[in-house]
Amino acid sequence: MRREFLLGAMVAAAVSTAWGQAVTPSAPIGGGTQSAASVPDFSGVWHRWLRPGFGPPASGPGPVTNRSRVNGVSNYNQLVGDYTNPILNPKAVEVVKKHGELALSGAGYPTPGNQCWPSGVPYIFWNYGMQMLQEPDRVTFIYLQDHEFRQVRMNHRQTGGPVGT
Numbered sequence: 192m193r194r195e196f197l198l199g200a201m202v203a204a205a206v207s208t209a210w211g212q213a214v215t216p217s218a219p220i221g222g223g224t225q226s227a228a229s230v231p232d233f234s235g236v237w238h239r240w241l242r243p244g245f246g247p248p249a250s251g252p253g254p255v256t257n258r259s260r261v262n263g264v265s266n267y268n269q270l271v272g273d274y275t276n277p278i279l280n281p282k283a284v285e286v287v288k289k290h291g292e293l294a295l296s297g298a299g300y301p302t303p304g305n306q307c308w309p310s311g312v313p314y315i316f317w318n319y320g321m322q323m324l325q326e327p328d329r330v331t332f333i334y335l336q337d338h339e340f341r342q343v344r345m346n347h348r349q350t351g352g353p354v355g356t
Contacts, residue, residue: 237322257270309339
């Protein structure tokens with residue numbers, strides 16, 4: 192209960208801050224001009240129904256699915272990625288196959304979920320929903336699980352080397 196209260200308070204504070212800000216025109220990094228009317232607003236609560244991952248595309252190969260099944264549906268307690276999926280490059284095939292073999296053998300391998308790590312992409316997609324707050328200079332994602340959030344800076348050039356150097 193405390194976790195939900197803290198998350199609710201954090202979202203309420205962020206939303207009240209974001210509502211008071213207006214979107215202003217800005218020049219994209221590539222040059223040119225852009226009007227406020229041409230900037231889509233993605234702010235709001237977003238959720239999905241499929242677990243885990245994405246639904247199939249309208250055509251072509253779809254996302255990697257779980258080969259492990261229980262009663263004909265994906266077994267979320269044993270994740271064995273379909274390493275035959277044509278979207279995977281050879282290195283990805285090797286990694287997906289290795290992790291699938293570990294899962295089938297009962298041996299664990301480190302994941303954000305079993306190591307209490309922050310969820311990076313694509314692991315963060317296990318979350319069913321998130322709040323997106325769009326501001327002129329950044330977009331903030333607040334996830335419904337584990338108090339995680341991400342901030343993406345917009346129209347910002349990176350200077351120098353990677354972060355931390």
